[in-house]
Amino acid sequence: MDKKISVLFVCLGNICRSPTAHGVFQTKVLEQGLAGDIQIDSAGTAAYHVGNPPDSRSSKAAKRRGYDLSSLRARQAVTVDFDQFDYILAMDTQNLRDLQAISPANYQGKLCLFLDYAGMSSADVPDPYYDGEAGFEHVLDLVESASDGLLQHIKKELS
Numbered sequence: 001m002d003k004k005i006s007v008l009f010v011c012l013g014n015i016c017r018s019p020t021a022h023g024v025f026q027t028k029v030l031e032q033g034l035a036g037d038i039q040i041d042s043a044g045t046a047a048y049h050v051g052n053p054p055d056s057r058s059s060k061a062a063k064r065r066g067y068d069l070s071s072l073r074a075r076q077a078v079t080v081d082f083d084q085f086d087y088i089l090a091m092d093t094q095n096l097r098d099l100q101a102i103s104p105a106n107y108q109g110k111l112c113l114f115l116d117y118a119g120m121s122s123a124d125v126p127d128p129y130y131d132g133e134a135g136f137e138h139v140l141d142l143v144e145s146a147s148d149g150l151l152q153h154i155k156k157e158l159s
């Protein structure tokens, strides 16, 4: 395989949901020996937290399940991402609309809701930012399920 398959996870701030998806998916890719085939990144539709590490509540919840988010830093999604990534996965319906608004017309097909890969059509990964501990655990449950589905899908493409 000469070219890696590239995956971009996108939420609003890039400090809770998309870095969680980034870290969970990265770990699963490494565990399956596919790090040479799949490239992963994450971004936010907003610039509020650019350069910041993930929210400490997300990092702690992820760490409890064995995922390390410590190297991740927030960045904003930009138009060139549509050229560079094969899969652009929005955490919620508003993120999807915001991405559609900046996507060149011929790249709209790369975009979808991440939970489509958990078999949950039209479903959002709810924003835990203003929530308690349980919100962060729920994000991890959803993200783990969709990551498994996405990896199965990409493995078919690689075979």
Ligand code: 4NP
Pocket (backbone or CB within 6 Å): 011, 012, 013, 014, 015, 016, 017, 018, 044, 048, 127, 128, 129
């Ligand atoms: P995220 O959560 O989109 O999952 O990173 C949020 C983080 C920060 C804000 C909103 C959502 N904020 O408004 O600062």
